[in-house]
Amino acid sequence: MRMIFVNLPVKDVEASKAFFAALGFGHNPQFSDETAACIVIDENIFAMVMSHEKFSDFITGEISDAHKATEVLTCLSANSRDEVDDLLAKALAAGAKPWKPIMDMGPMYGASFQDPDGHVWELMYMDMAAMEEAG
Structure with missing residues (x-):
C-alpha cells in the first residue's frame, strides 16, 4: 500500500x-x-x-513564499460537486483565500483555495460515468 x-x-x-x-x-x-x-x-x-x-x-536552499509564487498544486478528489462546494466553503470560513474561479467542464467540476500559509489546494469531482459516455 x-x-x-x-x-x-x-x-x-x-x-x-x-x-x-x-x-x-x-x-x-x-x-x-x-x-x-x-x-x-x-x-x-x-x-x-x-x-x-x-x-x-x-x-537545501530557501523556503519559498507561497503567497508570492505557487510552489505546488495539491489536488484532492471529491465524491460530488456538493463536496467540492462544501470543502471550499469550510476552507474560506476557516481563513483560506479563493484562488481560481470555479471550474465547470461538464463531468469535471473543481474549486481551489490558498490555505493561510499560501499553499494552493484544488478540489476536483470527476463524474466518471459521464466521462465514459462522452469518450
Missing part, C-alpha cells in the same frame, strides 16, 4: 492544525509535536505541516 505525505512549511503549527480541523481532517498525534503536525486527509493521504525551522532541516 502506498501513502502520500505532503510536507508543508507553516508559520504556526497550531493555527494550521485548527485550519485543517475546520475542513474535517483529522490529526495524528503519534507523528506530531510542537514543531510539526500530521494532518490526516484520508486513509493514505497526509499533510505534514512543519514550522519553518523544522522544514528547513529537510531541504
Whole structure:
C-alpha cells in the first residue's frame, strides 16, 4: 500500500492544525509535536505541516513564499460537486483565500483555495460515468 505525505512549511503549527480541523481532517498525534503536525486527509493521504525551522532541516536552499509564487498544486478528489462546494466553503470560513474561479467542464467540476500559509489546494469531482459516455 502506498501513502502520500505532503510536507508543508507553516508559520504556526497550531493555527494550521485548527485550519485543517475546520475542513474535517483529522490529526495524528503519534507523528506530531510542537514543531510539526500530521494532518490526516484520508486513509493514505497526509499533510505534514512543519514550522519553518523544522522544514528547513529537510531541504537545501530557501523556503519559498507561497503567497508570492505557487510552489505546488495539491489536488484532492471529491465524491460530488456538493463536496467540492462544501470543502471550499469550510476552507474560506476557516481563513483560506479563493484562488481560481470555479471550474465547470461538464463531468469535471473543481474549486481551489490558498490555505493561510499560501499553499494552493484544488478540489476536483470527476463524474466518471459521464466521462465514459462522452469518450
